[in-house]
Amino acid sequence: MLKKISVALCGLAMIAGSLSAQAEGDKSKVAERLTAAGQVISEIMATPDKAIPGGILAGASCVVVIPSYKKGAFVVGAQYGQGVATCRTPSGKWSAPVCVQLAGGSFGFQIGGQATDLVLVAMNQQGLQDMLKNKFKLGADAAAAAGPVGRNAQAGTDWKLNAEFLSYSRSKGLFAGINLDGTVLSQNQDDTRALYGTDIGFDQILGGKQVTPVEARPFVRTVAKYFVAARNK
Template identity: 35%
Template sequence: MLNVWKRAFCAVAALGFMTATASSALAASDQQDLVEHARITLDDLHKDKEFGNGAELLRRARGVMIVPSLIKGGFFLGGEGGTGVLLTRGANHDWSYPAFYTLASASFGLQIGGEEAELIVFALTEKGLQAFMRDQFKIGAQAGLAVVTLGSTAEASTTSALNADLVVWSSSSGAYAGLTLNGSIIKPRDSWNQAYYGHAISPASIVNKRAVKNAGADGLRTTLANQS
């Protein structure tokens, strides 16, 4: 009888473990999809002539945030938002595993239609990179942080970004004349970091201390290494 209860307990425990594992894998699927879209975005933009000297910015960057899909839309009251990944370059020029972030803002004005953009933020200095380590920061509102926003082409990037801490590059289409990120808030997406790595972890531990790995991001890291 005791053996029957032991077998039953083990069966329940095993079922619980498999359920938890399946739930964890399901929870991480959204994160993996974003990582793969970030890789595709980087690869596509690298081949796009409008990316211009963005490749040179990438070679100079200490870190890079990639937002594959930034949504902006509304009528009079508009907003924008998206999720992206931040990776940093190490001493050996290898790239870290990604930390997940959200980018969001709200605006008010004559805005009709919608827009979807691909976005890359280059952190060219240590000061620019450390801005991402805060709980959140607002583009254009941080004293001492020089931010340059480029339009749909990066041809002027070499001169305009010479003394910048952060360079924001976007490729967009839609009803809006341009994409302005001033006032946008960037903050860690803690729940996604936890889902992707299996436990709560800070962006600094992911990209600076390199305390975790996920093989699902190796393709993105390889693409970055090949392009920088």
């Protein structure tokens, strides 16, 4: 009897150890993604004449960064990427981040593949409210437009009046607005749980009610460096 109990306890210990190691592995992957997201912002903003215009930086409600968004196609196109998002809180500071994923598909005769960095900028309170949902489709549930680029970019009035999100892509050094209509942005609850160690509502995190984890602080500081500085000019 004692032997059976001992074996059972050992089994439970092994399972607990395995789950703990998996959780640490998942958190490590999220930490790497946060680092990559911060690098994307820094590298894009390193060339102001080809970066996100100051007016957009100043008015942003939320920022989503998806490093190495995968897009491949062989007759039927498929797109998928994982990233992180932070939103401006009522105090003007940027919130702790949440993990998100962007997925979509397209049909057509196309062959090829590429990895692209994506940046989505929520431009108003409606965009912020969309971020708090479980998922929404760009172009359908939330109006989106390809964002203007450059220090002196003169964007049309359509995005100012209607677009909830402005979208950008960077591939092979080229940074430009992109049309992401039809793709779905949704919460990645598993990775968010891995980052925080427990289930926390997206509204609580993006609303500024959650302390930013150590792993996420460099990313949040990078966003604040450019987006908050622009608002103060």
